[in-house]
Amino acid sequence: MAPSRATPNPAILAGMSSEALAPQPAPIAPRRPRAPGPAPNGAGSLARMLEVLDLFTAETPLLRVDDLQARLGYTKSTAYRYVKTLCDAGLLAQPAQGCYALGPRIVELERLMRIADPLLQAGEAVLPSLAAEVPNSMVLLCSLYRDKVLCVHREGPEAIQAGGRSITILRARGLPLPLFQGAASLAILAWLPPHRIRALFLLRQAAMAAAGLGADWAAVRQRLAGIRREGFVATAGRFNRHLAAVSVPVLSRDGSQVAGSLTRIMALSDYAGQEPALLARALQGGAGQVSARLA
Amino acid sequence: MAPSRATPNPAILAGMSSEALAPQPAPIAPRRPRAPGPAPNGAGSLARMLEVLDLFTAETPLLRVDDLQARLGYTKSTAYRYVKTLCDAGLLAQPAQGCYALGPRIVELERLMRIADPLLQAGEAVLPSLAAEVPNSMVLLCSLYRDKVLCVHREGPEAIQAGGRSITILRARGLPLPLFQGAASLAILAWLPPHRIRALFLLRQAAMAAAGLGADWAAVRQRLAGIRREGFVATAGRFNRHLAAVSVPVLSRDGSQVAGSLTRIMALSDYAGQEPALLARALQGGAGQVSARLA
DNA sequence: TAGCTTTCCCCATAATATGGGAAACAGGGT
DNA sequence: ACCCTGTTTCCCATATTATGGGGAAAGCTA
Structure with a gap:
């Protein structure tokens, strides 16, 4: 502080009475106690x-x-x-x-996180060619964190021409997805280890039922087992009336656990003419490449 | 917790002697006091x-x-x-x-932050054409946060061919830059309001001197005034031996304050043949467009 | 299922977060 | 350049709660 800002006498400037400057015995108000209880929040x-x-x-x-x-x-x-x-x-x-x-x-x-995330690294290497395989489609790489599914990377065009309009998914990275809805989430959920699924069910049964995953444990279990048997999840017109999505799990390199999901989003009209299993096959190839690149 | 976790009686389960269930005088080890002082950290x-x-x-x-x-x-x-x-x-x-x-x-x-940042929005609209004006060059949009300069967006190739090698700046967004070094930072610093510069100087004089900005207030002031007079900052071979950078400030729409900086990075060999002021002029045009787009 | 590590819980006490008010500060106007 | 207004920090006593140790529970591996 070169010229030393030296004007610290606000008491006088503020016009306080000289009494206020005398040593005050106990003018400090004691802290108002908060309402009792275990914790306010x-x-x-x-x-x-x-x-x-x-x-x-x-x-x-x-x-x-x-x-x-x-x-x-x-x-x-x-x-x-x-x-x-x-x-x-x-x-x-x-x-x-x-x-x-x-x-x-x-x-x-x-x-x-971007630098350190092996899933993102692998995805960036594999997704471009995968996205280019199908015109007017984009590919999403998603990942599960405890109880949240996030889009980690998007490859392909920013917008899809569907229903006569251009539907844009802007700034996909970081986009939160509902845990129990959508192809991308289900493709992860279904391949979670059984005890994780069970724990999620016990904790969020209501949300699962509301999302249509199943009303009770048997229904949920069966639905997810069905997805595993198919090997992919396909939805049409759920996320957006004019869009369809096909998603497959991305497994860790040793195949022991699910690392995320790979999802293709396309116009519903384009999807209608194709065989879902064929679309899934291409994605599974990409997912395998991603898995192979995981550290 | 379907079966309701209702077993809060650890004392019995653990097989403690019945004595332990009687009101304990003081078996609990008192908290080990930390070393005294105003604050441990x-x-x-x-x-x-x-x-x-x-x-x-x-x-x-x-x-x-x-x-x-x-x-x-x-x-x-x-x-x-x-x-x-x-x-x-x-x-x-x-x-x-x-x-x-x-x-x-x-x-x-x-x-x-990406969605809400007006500087990024403006930059994404303006930078592509700006980057394409000069081959083998990239354009950086940077911003100041209190005492940190961050790259906010990069446009152009990921790598620059210089010195016979390919020099890559990967994942530029979020890259922290030294506050008192480099064209991008200086272009912001120089246009900060005087009292902000002064506050920074008082707080971090040593760092400024170490970065070569100036040993005392007069020197710093003069250096920054010189930059303002020029209208841009050019450095060659500082960040990397084979690279050069030219940077100009991005002002808020009303021109009252600096919102960030726009920097072109290029091979030192390409830079050597050009007139710095001419390069700066092009950047200033882009900076003006960015400013005009700020909310 | 057993055996392991990881994680959470319990509790008394010491540390400190809190709240009220006033001082110091920053920015914008004239 | 100055005051003026709204913003931010400082101050301090006390109530709140974060801490640390040990042990139980949970989760994973074999």
Whole structure:
């Protein structure tokens, strides 16, 4: 600080009475106790802080501290402390004063993931030729994380001509897919080890039923066994009225577990003329190549 | 938990003596106090938890809990609690038992940033034609976040033929650049509002000097003023012995502040035959188009 | 199923996150 | 250049809760 910004006497500037400058005996208000209970929220303060990230969406990428305070029920102090901690970690950033957004660390970490992800590496090498095999179609590489299926890579055109219109899937990487719906997810689910499927069922039976996977354990089990017997999943007009999808699992190199799924998306009109099993065969070839390239 | 996990009586199951069930005077080992001091680490526990993310690198994308425990000095309990909290938030994931990696939430959040970032939107529209103007060259769009410059988008070939070899810049998005070195960073720095430059200088004078920006405030100020007068930054052989770069600032639509920088990277041999100011002029045209497209 | 590692749970206490208010700061206007 | 307004940090006592150790449960491998 070269010229040393030296004007720290706001008390006088603010016109406070001289009394206020005398040593105050006990003017500090004691902390207002929160309502008793095991935990005010579902978790500890560490998890509470991370909830801040959930508030950022494509519709509201910029938030003010007031919004956080209101939406999460914190006080101003706490909201600012969370924001400051997250900013220091780079997970948030301030594009402008009073304005917060997701931060650079996220982009940086995502790059690390791209560099380190063997599935992505393998997919980038194999998918281009696979996508080119069928005109007006794109190929998606998806992956399962605990209880979330994400599109990891897309190859082929950004848009598909279908139903007289151009249907675009923009910025596919990172697109979250419903766990129990869609060819890409089912192709992963069906090849999960039995105890994983069972655990998922016990935990999210309602969601499975709602997605039409099956009302009880027997139905779900049977449905997934059917998919495994076929070797692929084909859906038509579910994700979009004018689109169809065929998906096959990508297994780890030793074939012991499922690493993700490979999905071709095409116009429903193009799909109608073809044999699903034939489309699946081509995908299975690609999936085998991807598997072979996995570290 | 279909059969309702209702067996919360570990004392009996474990075969403890009935004495142990009586009110225990003080059998529980008191918490071992940590070394006294204002704070064991530089920050509170919230920031401490986020340090876990720093341990994941391109070289070590997979970590075991023992590693975290050892590298951050936590106990097993704490390490597992952090990991669980971060996993629940999706910032970490377990590809396999005993194995942790960066999680799906990061990819998902990064997608949100791509969707919402006006600079990226504008860049994707403008850069392709700009990159094609000069063969064997790529164009980088970079942005400043508080104290970090990141490449946000790359257009053009992935590799440049220079010095008889092919020099590749892979996965440019998310690539961190040194704040005080390189054309892309300097083109942003120089157009920062004076008080921001001054704040940076006060905070990181040593780093500026080490990067050759200037030993004292006068030198730094003069150097940046010189860049502003020129209107661009050109470097040759700094980032890589066989490459040269020309960079210009991208201003906000109203021109009041700098939003990022636009940089062309080319082979040093190609650069040598050209007039830097002419290259800069073309970039300035592109930067103007990007600015015009900013929301 | 047994045997192993990994993960979670329990609890008292020490560490620290919290909340209220005021100081310091930054940006925009005149 | 200055004030003025809204934003951000600092301060401190106390209540909340994160911590650490040991042991139970869960998950995977053989």
